[in-house]
Amino acid sequence: MTGLGFLSDGAVGRLRDAVDAPDLTGTRYRLVRRVGRGGMGSVHLAEDTALGRSVAIKVLDLDDADGSLALRLTEEARILARLEHPGIVPVHDVGRLPDGRVFYAMRYVEGEPLHRQLDRVREVPARLRLFMRVCEAVAFAHDRGVIHRDLKPENVMVAPFGEVLVVDWGVARVLGEGPSRREVVGTPGFMSPEQAAGDAEAGVASDVYSLGKMLRVLIPEWPSRALAAIGDKATDPDPGRRYASALELAADVARHLDGLRVEAHIEGWGDRTVRLYRRHRVAFWLVATYLAVRGTMLALLGR
């Protein structure tokens, strides 16, 4: 600014940042940088000066006239607070900043979203193990009566030491709480048919559907009919025909990994033979080798 009233492009950019950045004056947090932007707010990396650790601060872009967004963000923090699980980001603090905006502070996850991990995690079993951990975190939330409603690979973070965390509970709802009104929340391509139709009562089965869609992203080409059947069962258009819980889905995936028969698939003798062969491959070859050696010896001795 070379004189009052004259704003350069650079000054406009700095003013945008200054007006947008959360005002952390008088709090225990020191702003570092913005790390993400969502539908109604942004997430910033900050330093918790009291404890000397990094935290992520989620703050609304704008307050609304009737305060419903502020209420929504506070509710999100409360939902997170009731979900103490290694696979769910813990919330540390909630409040209102000096600039009037509602915020909450949570653990800062220094990792990458699941879909960006796919180049690094190429083996199907490794991807399935990641998926099972997502299912376990979601199942825990379901057990506490919380439905995520926006499960997708972008909302799963994988931390440097392999921790898997389900994030962004911004549209989650607590079963049996609050007014049930028709609303379409979630992400096209991942939300269940009943959720896309605005069914306010969409619950556990709806999250199971989203998990099934996520499984399809992790495993773009089914390596077996059994795994395809698991995916199909999780994403059945009829909620009543899906897995009854995320844990049941995870258990069927675990059975597949262990070479056991999965619940979603009625196997024929061919599938069964292949599965048993894969599961007992070493024993099969030991026996086969033994029989071959023995057969050869008998043939030689019998001459």
Add this chain to the structure above:
Amino acid sequence: MGDGPGAGGVFPPTRWSAVVAARSGEAVERRLGLSRIAEAYWRPVYKLLRLRWHKSHEDARELTQEFFARVIEDDLLAAYDPAKGRLRTFLRTCLDALVLNDERDRTRLKRGGDRELLSLDCELTEGELASASSTRPEDADALFEAEWVRSVFALAVARLRADCAERGRAHVFDVFARYDLDDRDPRPTYAEIAQGLGIKVTDVTNHLALARREMRRITLETLRDMTVSEEEFRREARTLLGIDPAGR
């Protein structure tokens, strides 16, 4: 200027916006509303005429006056329907129509040009034109939007300065101007500003935080004045703050 928590951020929904006032049936209120709109929009209008329509300094000045004369005298805003679009888009469409008519009819009566309804600091705006090169003139929408953003911030900065002066806090504005408005390269540090003003570094931190908080409040208030509905306000605020609608 409120210091305490909650001083900014939420605005009284009862305040009538300039757009509502400009569409009022009461003449004085209507004129006041229109003058507030003109205050925010004359620079984008002038710059669009200069860059997009390649008008000379004099022609652009004259057409800007004429445009707002028509907005006021022909009651153009009566045709504006907030449900159908943004005020910004409506005004730009009206401006395009005015320029096209002007080019068809060179013998027009220069209504606004003769009467100088607005006090336009075109010299200053010419200086801005020379320095702001980030927008391509051929992209009229982007140009108008960028200049509207600049205009809203310029108004807010002027109001912040007046507010600080009125409350005996000119030093707070001074810190803000040195850190956020000054284009020096490399950027000044807090320590340099503290040394320059003879204050402590912690004072710089505190003054800057206070000024930015107030800047946010005033900017959003200014924007609220230029919008009719909560939805339009939120949409325009995201544009003003440079927030990608896709959430990136």
